[in-house]
Amino acid sequence: MSGMPGATRTGVPTPSRLARWGILGTVGLLFAVPIVAMVEFTLRRGLEGGYSLDRWITVLTFDLGPEYRVLGQAIGNSLVLAAATVALMLVLLVPTMIVVQLKLPQLRRVLEFVCLLPISIPAIVLVVGLAPVYGVISRAAGSGVWTLALAYGIIVLPFAYRAVQSNLDAIDVITLTEAARSLGASWPTVIARVLLPNLRPGLLAGAFISVAVVLGEFTIASLLNRQNLQTALVIVQKDDPFIAVIVTLISLLVAVGLLLVIGAIGRGTTRRTS
Amino acid sequence: MSTADPRGTAPRGSARTAGFIASPVWGVVPFALYVLLFLGLPTALALGTGFVDGEGAFTLDNVAALADPFVVSGFTTSIVLSAVTAVVGAVLGALVCYALIGTRPEGPLRSGIDAVSGVLAQFGGVMLAFAFVATIGIQGFITVLLRDRLGIDIFADGVWLYEAPGLVLPYIYFQVPLMIIIFMPALEALKPQWAEASATLGGTTATFWWRIGFPVLAPSFLGSLLLLFANAFSSYATAAALTSQGQSIVPLQIRAALTSETLLGRENLAGALALGMIVVMAVVMALYALLQRRASRWQR
Numbered sequence: 375m376s377g378m379p380g381a382t383r384t385g386v387p388t389p390s391r392l393a394r395w396g397i398l399g400t401v402g403l404l405f406a407v408p409i410v411a412m413v414e415f416t417l418r419r420g421l422e423g424g425y426s427l428d429r430w431i432t433v434l435t436f437d438l439g440p441e442y443r444v445l446g447q448a449i450g451n452s453l454v455l456a457a458a459t460v461a462l463m464l465v466l467l468v469p470t471m472i473v474v475q476l477k478l479p480q481l482r483r484v485l486e487f488v489c490l491l492p493i494s495i496p497a498i499v500l501v502v503g504l505a506p507v508y509g510v511i512s513r514a515a516g517s518g519v520w521t522l523a524l525a526y527g528i529i530v531l532p533f534a535y536r537a538v539q540s541n542l543d544a545i546d547v548i549t550l551t552e553a554a555r556s557l558g559a560s561w562p563t564v565i566a567r568v569l570l571p572n573l574r575p576g577l578l579a580g581a582f583i584s585v586a587v588v589l590g591e592f593t594i595a596s597l598l599n600r601q602n603l604q605t606a607l608v609i610v611q612k613d614d615p616f617i618a619v620i621v622t623l624i625s626l627l628v629a630v631g632l633l634l635v636i637g638a639i640g641r642g643t644t645r646r647t648s
Numbered sequence: 649m650s651t652a653d654p655r656g657t658a659p660r661g662s663a664r665t666a667g668f669i670a671s672p673v674w675g676v677v678p679f680a681l682y683v684l685l686f687l688g689l690p691t692a693l694a695l696g697t698g699f700v701d702g703e704g705a706f707t708l709d710n711v712a713a714l715a716d717p718f719v720v721s722g723f724t725t726s727i728v729l730s731a732v733t734a735v736v737g738a739v740l741g742a743l744v745c746y747a748l749i750g751t752r753p754e755g756p757l758r759s760g761i762d763a764v765s766g767v768l769a770q771f772g773g774v775m776l777a778f779a780f781v782a783t784i785g786i787q788g789f790i791t792v793l794l795r796d797r798l799g800i801d802i803f804a805d806g807v808w809l810y811e812a813p814g815l816v817l818p819y820i821y822f823q824v825p826l827m828i829i830i831f832m833p834a835l836e837a838l839k840p841q842w843a844e845a846s847a848t849l850g851g852t853t854a855t856f857w858w859r860i861g862f863p864v865l866a867p868s869f870l871g872s873l874l875l876l877f878a879n880a881f882s883s884y885a886t887a888a889a890l891t892s893q894g895q896s897i898v899p900l901q902i903r904a905a906l907t908s909e910t911l912l913g914r915e916n917l918a919g920a921l922a923l924g925m926i927v928v929m930a931v932v933m934a935l936y937a938l939l940q941r942r943a944s945r946w947q948r
Binding site: 385386387388389393394395396397398401405407408409410411412414415466467469470473474476477478481485488491492493494495496497498499500501502503504505506507524525527528531533583586587590591592593596597604607608611615618619622625626629630633634636637638 | 672673675676678679682683685686687689690691692693694695697740743744746747748749750759760762763764766767768770773774775776778779780781782783788789790821824838839840842843844853856857861878881882883884885888889899902903906907918919922925926929930933
């Protein structure tokens with residue numbers, strides 16, 4: 375911490391210690407209440423009152439009855455979707471971004487606009503138009519859960535684009551490429567041995583944020599009648615809210631872990647470029 | 649296609665067709681097709697179905713339904729809910745950002761807050777519904793605490809958690825973290841030189857904030873406020889997970905229209921509702937773009 379307000383460094387006035395911890399403490403406490411309430415809820419022992427760890431032990435030892443098979447299946451579905459969405463991002467978005475950065479600078483603004491567009495189009499609106507599109511897809515390719523990844527590739531666009539673009543902006547792609555080319559490297563070599571290693575932090579960050587978004591997606595899966603982690607949680611919650619809340623808490627922890635990793639990767643990039 | 653290669657590394661002078669075949673434009677075609685099929689087409693379909701009746705003939709009947717009191721109340725509730733939670737979220741989030749001035753961006757405090765904010769802002773949805781049922785549901789932690797210890801019944805006038813007012817607290821819960829994520833960069837862009845200049849001229853901390861900080865940050869703050877509004881307005885998961893029948897806000901009305909075929913005796917009402925949502929979002933995002941241009945003046 376930078377100690378006394380405004381003393382350790384000149385510049386934008388820092389808040390006093392009291393103000394800082396007062397604000398962070400109050401907001402932090404308020405935001406902790408629902409989480410604590412969820413934990414308290416999962417520990418309740420039912421009618422006889424008191425608390426027990428029984429349900430957590432059941433979940434953590436995978437000792438759930440067959441009626442929860444839907445949950446395991448849904449987690450599998452969500453993981454498949456996460457992997458397929460990341461693959462889609464790497465195969466379609468990333469090469470396009472590299473081509474535009476290197477050869478088609480006049481398309482940069484267009485690409486940016488298109489990639490950020492899904493922010494302005496609510497998923498609930500998109501799903502109205504996706505329903506007929508998926509009608510066609512089901513007839514052509516079956517109703518396999520992986521087909522949802524095609525829609526998820528769109529909703530992760532803004533996040534993936536920002537992560538990769540900030541990395542592209544931080545390295546001098548053109549100079550790197552020209553240097554490699556004039557030393558006799560072929561295009562595949564340039565991409566595999568020069569560009570991709572330099573883009574690793576951005577690609578990883580984009581992949582992780584995409585995974586987090588896909589694991590949390592509910593709207594599209596629910597309205598296209600496909601099963602993923604979130605839709606299964608809503609179903610399970612109707613029969614056994616305790617189990618649903620426990621799984622929610624666990625997935626929340628996983629998501630925080632993922633984002634901490636993204637943060638660490640992000641700091642890796644800034645350190646390298648500064 | 650004159651975009652072959654501005655620096656001339658590709659062979660020039662060969663036949664025009666060769667240049668066309670080797671053109672880097674081909675590199676963006678797969679992505680363009682994908683976006684067209686899965687973003688352009690669904691959006692066009694969503695907006696287009698609003699103008700078509702059950703038999704596929706053109707009609708303005710669905711769009712006229714946007715004036716129906718049921719739909720008007722849905723939009724009013726959605727807009728009020730989004731506005732209230734955006735304002736509360738923006739003020740609280742900005743306060744947290746202020747409290748974080750002077751902390752190290754790489755430090756554990758900031759990394760932790762960044763990660764938690766990211767999760768709460770983006771991962772939320774269904775989880776928030778569970779969290780608030782556990783907190784202020786009929787048997788919720790806070791409900792029971794207030795009832796047994798203080799004798800206060802928060803549901804004395806009926807259970808409001810599953811109606812529109814019940815969405816206010818969960819929505820604030822994802823608005824504040826989003827504000828922290830999008831407003832912090834603006835605060836970090838405040839130049840230390842401005843504070844030094846102000847101090848050199850005899851300005852106090854209050855002068856700095858009042859004369860420099862607030863005016864410079866105002867466009868960013870308002871822009872963030874608009875993004876928060878858009879975020880709440882398009883949010884569906886929390887409300888859907890809280891109530892399986894409710895139709896209080898527009899996204900829930902779209903669900904009802906999609907699942908029940910005929911709402912208000914009209915087919916394809918979902919398309920008209922989607923059109924209404926897009927119009928609101930377009931206005932909000934256009935204002936955002938305007939403010940962004942103003943804000944960027946100070947972020948060079």
